[in-house]
Amino acid sequence: MIRQHHTTHRHTLGCGMPLLLLENHEAAVATADIWVRTGAADEPEDLSGISHFLEHMLFKGTEKWGLGEIERAIESVGGVSNAGTSYDFTHYYVTLPAARIRTGIEMLAEMVRHSTLDAAELEKERLVILEEYRRKQDNPIGVLYELLYGELFEAGPYHLPVIGSEETIRAIDRPAMLDYYHRRYGPEGAVLVVAGDIEPERAIEWAEAAFAGFDRRREELTRRHPVRYGRGKRVHERKPTGGEVYVAYAFPAPGMQATEEVLPLDMAQFILGSGRAARLHQELKEKRGLCSSISSYYPTHAHDSLFVFVATCQPGQREGLREALLEELRRFAAEPPTPPAMKRARRLLASSHLFSMETSSGAASNIGYYYTLSGSTEFFDSYLEKLEALTAEQVSAATARVIHPERLEESLVEISVGPNGELKGEG
């Protein structure tokens, strides 16, 4: 058995915000990572992309720090900073030589509490985001995922892309952004993670000081609509590529709120499509030559999610690949995974989990992600222990509930991007 070496410690700051701490003294590096439970899933449709836009703006100056001073201050003490926006969260992180982590905590506090969202800077940053948007439109994988989410989630919080549309990026204005910032960024909906070569008592002291008086009341926004899943679709987007077609096959799947389903589906994902010995990689790519790559992913969103297979192939291989994939999935749902298949996936999943904790930024990211989505550290801290206890029957049953083998084709949404080609039953 591969054992977990870490335990997360939880402290609640005076302002009410949780602080999660993880010590690792292997290297003199530490990361501070603040997670705000707001993202594209919380946006009104006419403000699609505002969470991501705001993420950019938080680096554009605060009441205390002018434009560029945050980045300069962090990099001048040997640190790096960045941020990420998704559907259910936005997070900001700073990795520094451990002796400087206090600077990182203070900077993050400034950004989430006192950003000025300067009007002139907002106009300049709009042009940068439009460049980011163009970049995504030129990338077949970017286009594939945008279409996938748009078609699988026909309505509801995951329908629109995180970056927004060109129209909404052009339309978002400062009053809307200030309103969103003040309504969404408060201690209730956030968590600060500090990981690495830290002394917990000092980190608590610095975080308490940095967030003292942070009392902004967070308002819950009305989610646009409940999720309505699309089913039984095949959509092809013509786009010139070097010759490959990029294909995604997706099924509706439970989100992190259905905690008991997550681990079996993580295992199913590893058995089917993660690693060189994964079943689909071996059967469809290596043995039958039906594609040049195939992997599976289970991105756990907070409420509703998807289980997805992503492949690349030649235009003429698409029909055969689809048929073979469906055949493999029917077999998988009919027979629980064998003990060797379970052992392989269990070990590989456990190793991947441990390797992802080796760096302070990896550890902070894992802890923050799972806490933000599940509301506790329990899921992550007990992950390896629960993994050991998981049975093949649990994996098989959870997978069957997602792919519905008796009506597989009606459950599936298939998206492809690449050179033109006829699709049978395109709908």
Place this chain on the structure above:
Amino acid sequence: MEAAHGGSSGPVRFERMKIGGADALLAPRPGTGLLALAAIIRRGSADEREGEHGLASFTASMLLRGTQRRSSEQIAFDLESLGAIAGEGDGMDTCSLNVRCSAEAAPRALEILFESLREPAFDAREHEVHRQELLAHLRMIEDEKFSYTYREYVKAMFTGHGYGHASEGELADAERITPADCRRWHAEMIRPETLLIAAVGDFEVGALRDLLAGLLADWPVNDGPVRPRIATQPPADHPRELELRKPELNQGFIVGGFRTPPITDPDYAALRLGSAALGEGFAGRIFTELREKRSLAYALGATLRSYRLTGHQVLYIGTKPESIEEARAGLLREADYLKHNLLSDEELNRAREYVLGKFVMGQQSHAQRVSHLAWWEDAAGDAAEGWRYPERLRGVTAAQVREAARKWWVEPTMAVLRPEAG
């Protein structure tokens, strides 16, 4: 200065030894429960002769695709059932097999890894499967603007030299290479004499040395001489301009750069800080001037790439088609600024601390430490050079950065990707 808790920011301590004719660097890290190891073959695409392009990479990719005793699937299954993550690497100067696993699984994982390294089957069917995989990979490079433009830029930068070929070769190379070619490359190039083993993890040095000695014993190599590595520097700088076109692009992409010396050169440390000041991080000049002030791009920056015999200072930016000329001029203007102006104390300090910080951050995981050891050993001739690197950086002055930029950033090679007209 705030108090740190005591994690190491010092050099990776290792023991150097010969094991079975191979060089080995073993760095114990007690108590972590993990191990990372790389078997580095000190021959890469730069060592290929005319008609061999892509062969070093192709051969490396075949190593985990079956031995006399295990099929490709069996190798993958056996390793993954141990929780081991293995892979191969290719490059201009080296190729490698590497593995990460628990310390407990290490003996069995290393047995499979070294069996793959020593006794690959080069099976014809597996060869064809990999060929199809490689052809797809090469087609997919065309779909990612940075990868495509950078690849063409490097070929232009080092035209006429071993570094002027993409390590994975071209479509025609992938079609041409046979299992017999791979067998010959393996026999000539993958031998104990060319091997560098770097390991970091929870092991006792003597125990790992004995284990590796057993795995390397009686290596069935041929008796012919090992082909030497390429030893000549690329020809003198001859700048080129490449115009690339693709249909239906929303954004153009520019990759440009200057020839720089290898890391052993006295100017290297100054150039490393020059690169950071120019365009690394969110406070480098390229980010500040072209993104923050002029909103020209989302993706832009600079990076210093180094090989065993040379290097190049890379600049890049992606921007809408109508801004391509402004972006190109902006990149070169910022490089020019550093050639004609002294960095302020603040800029120099930021660049230095940024590079030193990245240096420490880049040695957190076991695999990162293995890469660090192997890189300094091969590129500088001694892994311990990595220990001295921070001191080299600390001694650099603003005048040295300016002089090094003047000396090396002479005429740029540029590759510009634009949408096809109409």
